[in-house]
Amino acid sequence: MRKLIIGLACLIGLVVVVDFGAAAYSEYQVSRALREGGSLTADPEVTIHGFPFLTQAWKGKYDDVEVRARQVPNEMIGDVTIEATLNGVSVPASAIVEGSVREVPVDHLEGRMMIDPTDLGKFLGIPDLQVSAPPADRSDGTGGSGGSGSPTTGGIVFTGTVPVGPLQESVSVQADLVLRGEQLMIVATDFYFGPEGQEDFSVPTPLRQGVLDRFTKTIDPQSLPFGVIPTDVYAQGSQIVIEGSGDDLIINLDNLQTKV
Structure with a gap:
């Protein structure tokens, strides 16, 4: 009986090793195809969820696949991070085995583009730009513009050094993030003097609008992973996230240059 149990344990262990190995090989093949089709500078991270993998491979249907590509060049903003969840x-x-994956039908796809403060600061001409969210209006941390670390819409705070008359001063402004079609509009609405802001400096009234304009800009139409149309924008942590979703899509891996 003891030998039988040990034998079964070894067999199960072998099956698990083979399953994970097959999953890793498949993730590598898909990653290479995405890199070539999207003209990326590095292989994106591909994770195929679900166990056992071999059962999914036998059926040719994968429940949950995640893709993440870092430092993807963007003509306007610089480098961005791209994520996609495919169901x-x-x-x-x-x-997959032959490396001949070209067209991929997907039941549901959620795509995200994440912009770091460094790249956004270069775009706005504010090299030391910092991004944060004001604290929630409610004491339970669930209301207002979103608690610390929570996604937030319309309540983002920018802090950076900009010209204020003849001086260079660090100021904080509250801004709205607005999607107009596929354009992202960043609209500074007022100065911010909360915990994340610069409380010890006030901008003279005649200069206020000019300073707000430094933090206001429109980013031209942005395509999300695999051509998904943006439907939502929010701040999460220090990043700005643009996301959208689509159903019943056909992804052409040979024609990703204009879509990733």
Whole structure:
């Protein structure tokens, strides 16, 4: 009985190792295809969730696949991070093994583009730009513009050094993030003197609008992963996140240059 139990344990361990190895190989093949199709500078991270993997591979249907590509060049903003969550991905196992994956049907896709403060600061001409969210208006941390670390819309705070008359001063402003079609509009609405702001400096009234304009800009239409149309924008931590989703899509891995 003891030998039987040990034998079964070894067999189960072998199956697990084989399953994870097959998943890793498939993730590598998909990553290479995404890099080539999207003209990326590095292989993106690809994770195929679900165990056992071999059962999904046998069916040619994968429940949950995550893709993350860092430092993706963007003509306007600089480098951005791209993420996508794909549900119901149909790819024959033979195509993965042969490295011939070209078209991928997907039941549902959620795509995100994340902009870091450094790159956004370069775009705005404010090199030391910092991004944060004001604290929630409610004491329970669930209301207002969102508690610390929570996604927030319309309540983002920018802090950076800009010209105020003849001086260079660090100021904080509250801004709205607005999607107009595929354009992202950053609109500074007022100065901010809360915990994250510069409380010890006030801008003279005649100069206020000019300073607010330094933090106001429109980013031209942005395509999310695999051509998904943006539907939402918010701040999470220190990043600005633009996201959207789509159903029943066909992803052409040979034509990603204009879509990733």
